[in-house]
Amino acid sequence: MTTVGSQRRVIAVAPMPPEKSAYALARYSRSPDSIEDSIRWVHAHSSERFWEQFYFDYGHASIADLGHVIVCFEHISELAAIRLEDEPLWDGQAKSSRYQNFASSTWYVPDSIRGTETEGIYQGILRSLANVYRTLHEPLTRFLSEREPRPESMTPAQYQRTIAARAFDVTRYLLPLAACTNVGQVVSIRTLEKQMTRLLSSPLPELRAIGEELKEACLRPPVNLWNELAGQAAGPAEPLAPTLARHAKASAYQAEVYRDLARHAREVLKGTGLDQPDSVRAPNRLRKQDDPVDLIEPHHPLDELVATLLYRVTQAPYRHILAVVREWTEKQKRDTIEVALRKRGPYDELVKEFRSGYAFVFDILMDIGGWRDLHRHRRCQQVQQNFTTVHGYDIPPALVQAGLERDYRDAMDAVKADIERLRETSQEAALYAIPFGFRVRCLFKMDFAEAEYIAKLRSGVKGHWSYRTVAWSMKRKLAERYPMLGDLVQATPPDVEDTLTR
Template identity: 40%
Template sequence: MSSESLLPAGAHNQTDVYAVHGADPEVLAYAMAKYSRSALSMRESLAEISAQRAEQFLNTFYFQYGHRSIADLAHIAFAVERLSLLAAIVLVDEQRWDGQERSTRYQNFMKSGWYLPDFGEDTGSRKLYIETVDGLFTAYQNTTAAVLDALRQRVRRPDEMKQEAYDRTLRARAFDVARYLLPLATNTSLGQIVNARTLETQVSRLLSHPAAEIRELGRKLRDAATGPAWAAGSQAASALVTDIAKIDPALGEQAGAMLTREIRTAPTLVKYAEPNQYLIETRKALEQAAAELFAGVKIAPAPVVDLVERTETLEVELAATLLYWASDYPYRQVRDIVATLPEARVNEIIELGLRQRGRHDEALRAFHAGAALRFDILMDIGGFRDMHRHRRVTQIQQGFTAVHGYDTPESGDAAGLAEAGILADYQRTVEGAHAAAARIAQGTAPEAALNAIYAYPLATKVRCLFKMDFAEAQYISELRSAPAGHFSYRKVAWEMYKAIERQHPSLAKHIRATDFDKPIDLLQR
């Protein structure tokens, strides 16, 4: 007699766990949603559900009743290839996102190509843009070679290390330096796995962007979700159906309907994604408010990392974060200015952030307020792309601009540009790219100012506010300061730790950060 049969009626002590594979994302989301509305098991639900029934259910509960949590259950994988680094940064700016992008450390981007915006009749700006991007790629190639040569002269290969591993490690270190010269126009590729709710907001956000490439990316992402998906085993399945049909045509037709059917990953959940007017109109209103409030105010100097202590009310933090997002000023400077405003004016700024909010719109990310630690970070775009991956952080990124200048790869844990004999060339190239971008922005192209951004090299500084709890600050400080990391974010992580040490010394002792100022083994990965 089994132990289960000895239990009282209605008692069951045998938990059943099984993986589910092969169901269409929306059908699977429907089946999981039925747990709240039906006593059927997953196997029973999937056996009775068709794609048509799933669509009918989702049209009712998702769109009419606003049960958006259902879309959290449908996960979809995408390959996004040959998009610019600029578009990739915008694409991945989601707090619920999983994916991987081409690495500037392990891949040579000389062969990746680059994005050319529409310049319309402005042939002069088009010519200048092409010359600038070509010049940056040439400098990238020359810098890689020069730094790699300098590293080989400085770092001896240990006897126990294979030549292949030695070369690969030093090449990665050289790419770490050379990547500062890659323009935002550089093509990259990435893969992402997101749930349908994130996908819907992602598509809507992309469609709302002022840059044509990014709006087109939103349309293509929506089309990929609602249209036929690429099936990894389609060729093998077609070959099998052909073999079956040779033996039994009727069975072959049946097999074809099952094995080679067209699959659409999210034909219902994303089809209505449109530009987000709340985002578009609020951004404009806040930019205007920031321009008026900060008229004639110079951007205050700021360190690489500024841990802004909490002295203000929640209302001031919200208003300051909204204006920070719409400006180029340091958070501390914005916060201090907002703190002097009358209460009514502070509330007006908050109202601007919510006035255009629709029925199903989530409040802007700037309203994620109250985190204990706020790090205002000013760093090169290349390093920011690495820091951007931290999803447990509320990130408020400002727009790309050349007003903050650019970073120069430091020596120490990488062969310096001066050591490689190319420091002057590097400075001339980056400053030339910024000057060219300024001229392009003044051109007559339809999106002249946006086209200019593509010419910024990754050395260009960008400002972003990172709000987090202590556990995440501890995690980032430890992970990103490790010797194997890129020296740009290693410095930022170390400065984050030092800032915590100054303000919260009793907590800092629990952080195992690696001292950025101490020499490291360049061959350690």
């Protein structure tokens, strides 16, 4: 009699084209064959017919989780990078503005303004930001070096890299969303399909163009440089994910739902003050008593859903919207939900604002640069309002301590005025010109495990001062409302610093 232990095998399988590997693993789960026999079967049969039948016709979506791809996006805007990362199941990283010098970076120019007078205004805004970015870096680096001399435990090279990174932490507040960057991602082809649909449905031309180029990349064989460098003979060149690419298309629902909600929000919030951007303007500098984090008290799921839908398309605080929604009749609430569902097709997923019911809801107002790091957290639901200048900008403490605050404020005030004028001729260009120092409002919904993780990780001394402040505030808000849970969160106060720790 053969025992189970003697039959056990653990097998690592070499990379395969993602549609083929997904087919092989799907068949493997549905037959008694070994993985080798399943791969042989797939090699002898058409994976295209399999995908057409089971994935696209029968809707067996989980099959696409079994094939993964590495895709890199080069020379795209920071705004595009943010939107690429808007997937809950996403693994990747963008070029870091904290550790790299963006002084020589180029920036994205919308096709709609090329060759026009508006392009000259736009380029002027970006050049002025780049000039101040370069100008402030040297005196800031000198100040940090004088304040934190090199310890004997650090080599000069390590010390210079660390000080430079701390300086970039500050000067990146002058980087616009138009700054060009690179993104590398490893995703399942199921996530890839969703990403392509989102990009192709975007109102921004750059994102639609990236979506089309992503489709084209899936129709071509992938770059196989590693095997070439290793001296391995290349096999037959197969397209990356051709069946998926042929079926990827824009979603009318995704393309129109937020525009419809924005129009609806203006109507139903008229007279409340929440439909006017001026009503949510903030001073350019946060006062000490101001808190960037608001932990919302538990409330009815219906009210949460309606308030979240409206929050997404306004610039108002969640708490203020919720107060209005709570006074509505059930019909008024149902009308808002109906707007969000009206154009949904049979294969369209609900937009992410429907992901409600989390116990901890934080409304966070913080600078775009610091928010970029919090945006990387996947075990929570994020509902971000549109980028704007109406909430003012943050001023890094190091600039104040180094005596450089006036230069920074003058630059940001001038850029803010220029962006408002630019908006009169091009909303698109005005969006890309917004620097990282301006604030964005975002709703973070999560369970306790994620709240504990973010508060602990992001409050650490290695972190950026902005998200450290937010993480510590999350811990404090939890402790105020739920003392026992708050005591479980081991967060670090932002006044505990170690500039030379990375």
